[in-house]
Amino acid sequence: MRRRNFLAGAGTLAVAAGVGYAWSGDRGPKINEISGMPRLTMPPLLDTIETGKLELVALPGRTDFLGKEVTPTIGFNQPYLGPTIRMRNGPLAANVRNELDWQVSVHWHGLMVPGEHDGGPHLPISPGKQWQPDMEIRQAPATAFYHTHIHERTAVDVYAGLAGALQITDGRDDERGLPSNYGVDDLTLVLQDRRFDSQGRMTYDLSMMDVMHGFTGDTMLVNGQVGAAAAVPKGVVRLRFVNGSNARIYSLFADAGRPLHLIATDGGFLPAPVALEILRLAPGERAEVLVDLSDGRPVTLMSGGDPNEGAIGMVGRVRGIIDQIMDRSFVVLPLAVDDRLSPRITEMPRDLGGKLPKLNGSVGNTRRFSLDMGMGGGMMGTGMMGGLAINGRAFDMQRIDLEVRRGAVERWIVGSSMLAHPFHIHGAVFQVVRENGRDPRPENRGWKDTVLVENETELLVRFNHTASRETPYMYHCHILEHEDGGMMGQFTVG
Numbered sequence: 001m002r003r004r005n006f007l008a009g010a011g012t013l014a015v016a017a018g019v020g021y022a023w024s025g026d027r028g029p030k031i032n033e034i035s036g037m038p039r040l041t042m043p044p045l046l047d048t049i050e051t052g053k054l055e056l057v058a059l060p061g062r063t064d065f066l067g068k069e070v071t072p073t074i075g076f077n078q079p080y081l082g083p084t085i086r087m088r089n090g091p092l093a094a095n096v097r098n099e100l101d102w103q104v105s106v107h108w109h110g111l112m113v114p115g116e117h118d119g120g121p122h123l124p125i126s127p128g129k130q131w132q133p134d135m136e137i138r139q140a141p142a143t144a145f146y147h148t149h150i151h152e153r154t155a156v157d158v159y160a161g162l163a164g165a166l167q168i169t170d171g172r173d174d175e176r177g178l179p180s181n182y183g184v185d186d187l188t189l190v191l192q193d194r195r196f197d198s199q200g201r202m203t204y205d206l207s208m209m210d211v212m213h214g215f216t217g218d219t220m221l222v223n224g225q226v227g228a229a230a231a232v233p234k235g236v237v238r239l240r241f242v243n244g245s246n247a248r249i250y251s252l253f254a255d256a257g258r259p260l261h262l263i264a265t266d267g268g269f270l271p272a273p274v275a276l277e278i279l280r281l282a283p284g285e286r287a288e289v290l291v292d293l294s295d296g297r298p299v300t301l302m303s304g305g306d307p308n309e310g311a312i313g314m315v316g317r318v319r320g321i322i323d324q325i326m327d328r329s330f331v332v333l334p335l336a337v338d339d340r341l342s343p344r345i346t347e348m349p350r351d352l353g354g355k356l357p358k359l360n361g362s363v364g365n366t367r368r369f370s371l372d373m374g375m376g377g378g379m380m381g382t383g384m385m386g387g388l389a390i391n392g393r394a395f396d397m398q399r400i401d402l403e404v405r406r407g408a409v410e411r412w413i414v415g416s417s418m419l420a421h422p423f424h425i426h427g428a429v430f431q432v433v434r435e436n437g438r439d440p441r442p443e444n445r446g447w448k449d450t451v452l453v454e455n456e457t458e459l460l461v462r463f464n465h466t467a468s469r470e471t472p473y474m475y476h477c478h479i480l481e482h483e484d485g486g487m488m489g490q491f492t493v494g
């Protein structure tokens, strides 16, 4: 794999941030001061709360990412990515139109809706057609994700832009003492890494190594923007992270040792904020954190290197996370205080009202899943590709892999081979019971629907929603090249 400036140049950035800010890679704008950087913008907010209606159109577009050549892209209601959809519990009538020349779908990743509304590979929308799921939203407040999910096209189409953030709200963030002013003290941050050619066009040429590792980029994008900085009030700021990358695993941290206070995981709020030095976020995962900027000093959000980079074989696996951070860290997003914005929240909240999962009561079936990559390390780099499967079987649209009883709690033991794989289940939330024989990492203690599996992870999964043989739910690796390559299965709940 090519090592690019994006990663190599980042060490100096951590040091420079706070005093002045230099983007030392040769990609993206070169701007010397944080205040001189382009200002990060939010995806437009599509608020369905008043109307109970949601209109999305998958559209072709053209996007200028680097101020050079434009790239053909796709998006929902706009040229690249889609709006942040805000919803609350109750009926939601969605209408998704497809104005592209090929099939797309909209999977509501993190919405607890039945299989026929889930938008998976069995619910394609043909060119010129629309899909109108009449949904009933009933779940805890959370940050979720939506994206196209056509088998063997998910990776390329998400990469080109068919994805967005989603928030379920109950309108009670003031009672929790949480920032909720969209784009001011409550930022939605869709994290993606992309590759660009010398003309500044975004590229996606999949090599065999990219399929095996998952496709990682050389340039960091937040909400589709390169080299932007966020301006925030001098107070407590809420960051809602959505890992919308095809394959990159982030290890997020703030410079100068400032903690990230985790307040919510995939399935919603924790009981109270948890201060983290590093927040790991794999593709498909979401997390909400608070950062305290009430001292007025800027913060640079950074990420450590991807544990999967160069990790096929043993070398990557034995490297410690601290090594990776020192060697391969890079800037995700600088946050600068803008004195013109008046802070609304200046103290960390104490009680968020969330509950940690406790599913240990009556557990039904135990099932084992092995996330397989070919026949072993010996095959890598020899031109033998493929072998992406679960329990030795590549995904097959015609085969139902499992049947689960509605209302059941099951023990799912998921093992990874060669790489760390983010395991995602549709239509269910779960408790992470054990990771690699230990208690789960702090960011995996809340309700989850996606979790990074390094060696072996044990889950207790609650299946409360139904899915038929016609529109089953999926479980899969959320490295999109692995998913498209066959590391996926499907199940019914009834």
Ligand code: C2O
Residues within 6 Å of the ligand: 107, 109, 145, 147, 149, 284, 424, 426, 474, 476, 478
């Ligand atoms: Cu976000 Cu089945 O995926």
Ligand code: CU
Residues within 6 Å of the ligand: 107, 108, 109, 110, 424, 425, 426, 427
């Ligand atoms: Cu999903």
Ligand code: CU
Residues within 6 Å of the ligand: 371, 420, 421, 422, 477, 478, 479, 482, 483, 487
């Ligand atoms: Cu994988």
